[in-house]
Amino acid sequence: MYLIGLTGSIGSGKSTVAKMLIERNIPVVDADFYARKVVEPGKPAWKKIKANFGEDVFKENGELDRTRLGQIIFEDKAKRRLLNEITHPEIYKEIFKVCVLHFFQGRPYVVLDLPLLFEHGALVGYMHKIIVVTCERDQQIQRLRSRDNMDEASAVLRVQSQWSMEEKAKRANFVIDNAGTVDETKEQVEKMMAIIEDDNFHIRIRVCIAVAAGLICGFFYFVFLSS
Incomplete structure (x- = not known):
């Protein structure tokens, strides 16, 4: 494969x-799907975002406010780089798991x-x-x-x-x-x-x-x- x-x-x-x-x-493995999945409340990336970006980028129910966070990172390259360092390893792990599954399915x-x-x-x-x-x-x-x-x-x-x-x-x-x-x-x-x-x-x-x-x-x- x-x-x-x-x-x-x-x-x-x-x-x-x-x-x-x-x-x-x-x-087709959609990276955006896993980008949303890895920042669900309680996930490791979610905790790191909270520690580095504060409460302002979260909704009252604990979910990540992607619109608010997007405004911050698109105006600040350093913060965009930090977010990538937090989320990308977690996203790649999820993608790897799915690819392995497709391999054993003979794709x-x-x-x-x-x-x-x-x-x-x-x-x-x-x-x-x-x-x-x-x-x-x-x-x-x-x-x-x-x-x-x-x-x-x-x-x-x-x-x-x-x-x-x-x-x-x-x-x-x-x-x-x-x-x-x-x-x-x-x-x-x-x-x-x-x-x-x-x-x-x-x-x-x-x-x-x-x-x-x-x-x-x-x-x-x-x-x-x-x-």
Whole structure:
């Protein structure tokens, strides 16, 4: 099994592409889902956020106020870095567990939906292929304003906090242009998946794992049992 990274700047429509992949019965691991899960009340990351950011970023029921925290970290790089240091290790643990499960289910590959794949960089080296979803910058800002009900200045600030789509596209194996219609995006996804599904890289990985396991078993047999 190998890993495919799916990323794109905020408002580019990455979730639309992820949904199209899910509809094809492709396993997609959503990092945002686990980002919410690891900060549930009482979790280790939740406790660390409380200790470092104070009570102001929490609601009365103890849940993390993501809107309030988002305003703080997007205006302060040092605090954004601190939050990443708190949450990312916990998120990666959850993603690893899910990937192991898919491996034992015999999946040839898993798509990791990672909004900040390049910005954080920790998982880039583990990706066999990377998909970047793009659109026009004006579309990006407008989608963000409509989706999150924010003013233009706030939307621009969010966009500027990430790498540009041009920089991400340079590092991609596949670029999906989501500036057009849903059908146009879907057509690009279909062509991309035809290429990916022709790749037998996962077979080579499983053969290597089988050979390595055989060598280890053989070693232990001759060292500990043959005598």
